[in-house]
Structure formats: C-alpha cells, structure tokens
Amino acid sequence: MSRTPHHPTREQIELPMVLDCLSDPIRLAIVYQLAQQERVSSELRCSDFSALSGKSNLAYHFAKLRDCGLMRTRVAGTNRFMRLRREDLEARFPGLLDAVLSSAAKDADRLPLVSGCELVEVDRK
Amino acid sequence: MSRTPHHPTREQIELPMVLDCLSDPIRLAIVYQLAQQERVSSELRCSDFSALSGKSNLAYHFAKLRDCGLMRTRVAGTNRFMRLRREDLEARFPGLLDAVLSSAAKDADRLPLVSGCELVEVDRK
DNA sequence: TTGATAGTTCAATAAACATTGAACATAGGG
DNA sequence: CCCTATGTTCAATGTTTATTGAACTATCAA
Numbered sequence: 466m467s468r469t470p471h472h473p474t475r476e477q478i479e480l481p482m483v484l485d486c487l488s489d490p491i492r493l494a495i496v497y498q499l500a501q502q503e504r505v506s507s508e509l510r511c512s513d514f515s516a517l518s519g520k521s522n523l524a525y526h527f528a529k530l531r532d533c534g535l536m537r538t539r540v541a542g543t544n545r546f547m548r549l550r551r552e553d554l555e556a557r558f559p560g561l562l563d564a565v566l567s568s569a570a571k572d573a574d575r576l577p578l579v580s581g582c583e584l585v586e587v588d589r590k
Numbered sequence: 591m592s593r594t595p596h597h598p599t600r601e602q603i604e605l606p607m608v609l610d611c612l613s614d615p616i617r618l619a620i621v622y623q624l625a626q627q628e629r630v631s632s633e634l635r636c637s638d639f640s641a642l643s644g645k646s647n648l649a650y651h652f653a654k655l656r657d658c659g660l661m662r663t664r665v666a667g668t669n670r671f672m673r674l675r676r677e678d679l680e681a682r683f684p685g686l687l688d689a690v691l692s693s694a695a696k697d698a699d700r701l702p703l704v705s706g707c708e709l710v711e712v713d714r715k
Numbered sequence: 716t717t718g719a720t721a722g723t724t725c726a727a728t729a730a731a732c733a734t735t736g737a738a739c740a741t742a743g744g745g
Numbered sequence: 746c747c748c749t750a751t752g753t754t755c756a757a758t759g760t761t762t763a764t765t766g767a768a769c770t771a772t773c774a775a
Contacts, residue, residue: 470723479700480693485613488606489763511722522764524723543721543772558696564689568605571683575604595753614733636752647734649753668742668751 470531470538470545475553478534483558486533487565491517492526494576496535497569499549500562508539508546516579595656595663600678603659608683611658612690616642617651619701621660622694624674625687633664633671641704 487493495514502509514523527547530536534553539546554562569576612618620639627634639648652672655661659678664671679687694701 480690480697481613481615481618484609484618484690488610488613490606491763493606493609512720518763519765520722521724521766525763528723545722558689558693560685560689561693564683564685565605565609568683568686572605616733637750643733644735645752646736646754650733653753670752 469540470528472531472537473534475534475557478553478557480558482533483535483554483561486529486535489526489529490577492530493565493569494578495526495530495547496549497566497573497576498579499536499547500566503549503551508548510544510546512544514579517577594665595653597656597662598659600659600682603678603682605683607658608660608679608686611654611660614651614654615702617655618690618694619703620651620655620672621674622691622698622701623704624661624672625691628674628676633673635669635671637669639704642702 487496494517498514499509511520511523511527517523518526527536527538527545530547531538534550534557536547537550539548549562551562612621619642623639624634636645636648636652642648643651652661652663652670655672656663659675659682661672662675664673674687676687
C-alpha cells in the first residue's frame with residue numbers, strides 16, 4: 466500500500482473527469498456532505514460514509530474522487546481523512562464547485578445522504 | 591419517427607443526469623459551441639457538428655442531451671435545430687450552466703471543437 | 716504478540732456506455 | 746415522381762463502470 470495515495474496537481478484537474486465524478490449520486494452525496502461539514506471540521510473519515518455502501522465500494526468511489534482532483538486524502542494512522550480541494554478547484558474552474566453544491570442542495574432530498582446524527586466527528590489527530 | 595422528440599419537463603431535470611451528460615467531451619463541446627453561437631443564432635443543426643463524429647453517433651449524443659434536459663430539438667422539414675434550454679436550467683440549477691460553460695471556456699483547447707469557419711449558420715426557417 | 720479496527724486491492728459479474736455501419740423515414744427540389 | 750440531403754433507429758461490438766465478497770496490509774491498544 467503506497468504511503469500517500471496519488472493526487473493530481475492543480476493543473477492536471479480535467480473538467481470532464483470532475484463532472485463525471487460528480488455525476489454519480491454516491492460521489493455527489495460524499496462531496497455534498499463534505500462541504501456541509503466544512504464549517505465544523507473540514508475533514509471526514511471514510512467510515513463516516515459507511516451508510517452509503519460497503520467498504521470496498523466506498524474505497525472505489527474515494528479513489529475516483531481523488532483521481533479527478535476533487536478531494537485530498539490525508540493518512541493518519543489507520544484512518545484516512547478526506548477534504549475537498551476547494552482552493553484548487555476554485556483556481557481551476559471558478560464558481561463551478563459552488564454551483565454544483567448549491568444545485569445539490571436544492572435537490573438534497575434526491576441524494577443518498579447519511580443522516581446528520583451519524584456525522585459526529587469531533588476528535589482529530 | 592415520432593414527430594417531436596421527447597423532452598423532460600423542467601422539474602424532471604436531474605442533476606446527476608445533467609452532470610453525466612456534460613462529462614462526455616463530445617457532448618460538452620456541443621453544449622459549449624451552442625452557447626458560443628447563441629449571440630448569433632441560438633440554434634444549430636445536427637450537421638453543423640459532423641466534424642465531431644459520424645451521424646449515428648451524433649444522434650446518440652443528441653438524444654442524451656435532450657433526455658437530460660440540456661437541449662431542445664425543433665424539427666423543421668428535414669433539419670433539426672438544437673438550442674440550449676437556458677431558462678429551464680437556470681430555474682432548476684441557478685448558475686450551474688454558466689459555471690460549466692466558463693470552465694469549458696478556460697479549457698477550450700482541450701475540447702474537440704468544430705473550427706469556427708465550419709459554423710456558418712445564416713439561413714433559418 | 717495478539718486481536719481488533721480501518722482501508723485497500725483483487726477478481727468476478729452485470730449493467731451501462733460509446734462507436735460503427737446498415738437500414739429506414741421524411742421532406743424538398745429537380 | 747425519383748433523387749438527394751438530413752437524421753433516426755437498430756443490431757453488433759468492445760469498453761468502461763459500479764458493485765460484491767474475499768484476501769490482504771497497516772496501525773493501534775491491551
């Protein structure tokens with residue numbers, strides 16, 4: 466297992482890949498909840514999303530989110546903390562992420578969201 | 591052949607379908623060029639994009655663009671004129687289309703665009 | 716060192732997708 | 746009325762995708 470997973474540079478972020486990544490309801494829900502949580506902690510663990518799907522399927526989606534440049538994964542012990550690459554996305558495609566997020570917010574009832582009380586991240590390392 | 595192809599209502603437009611539609615480089619290029627052309631004519635024929643792919647493949651992509659609510663097709667004789675559903679998209683997902691379009695503009699060199707002089711739409715019916 | 720926890724990787728599978736060419740439908744011009 | 750131009754539909758093909766479970770790796774804590 467590589468110590469730090471691969472992330473594209475800012476310039477390597479491609480628009481079609483980003484849109485494709487966001488077009489999957491599970492991944493869109495992950496990105497949306499990550500954004501929702503930003504005012505609290507800005508990072509969530511993989512396991513915080515375990516209500517959405519199985520571990521291996523989530524790992525697959527997380528890899529796609531990393532590969533397209535939407536999220537960054539920080540390894541801390543046996544946990545991996547995910548955060549949105551807001552600055553990079555804003556620099557690359559100004560306004561895009563916010564437009565997608567507010568669109569997702571309008572249709573939040575159509576997203577497979579983890580219920581709020583399941584997201585109780587407090588302790589960080 | 592049905593006289594008028596199927597189009598979703600404004601409320602039926604779904605975010606994941608729209609993003610998925612825009613994630614294909616050919617479809618993104620079609621939408622982008624349609625937007626570019628808006629100040630001139632707002633409509634383009636299918637055959638205006640023949641440089642992008644074969645007829646049947648374009649018909650496939652046009653159908654997806656219609657099905658997800660991004661474009662409307664108007665039948666006029668043997669031609670079909672396509673136009674962006676700007677108002678519907680703006681009402682449904684405010685700011686999204688413009689954010690995608692300006693992102694596409696930043697990366698226009700990475701899109702499979704039809705060269706400008708091939709888009710010489712003048713006569714309309 | 717043993718066991719539990721957190722994630723990744725791999726192989727297998729079914730569904731969806733993009734692309735092609737051939738056949739078809741429709742309208743307009745000689 | 747034929748011929749052509751414009752698009753659609755269908756079947757076939759190969760590719761990519763999402764999902765699953767099992768096996769694996771790494772870290773932490775007792």
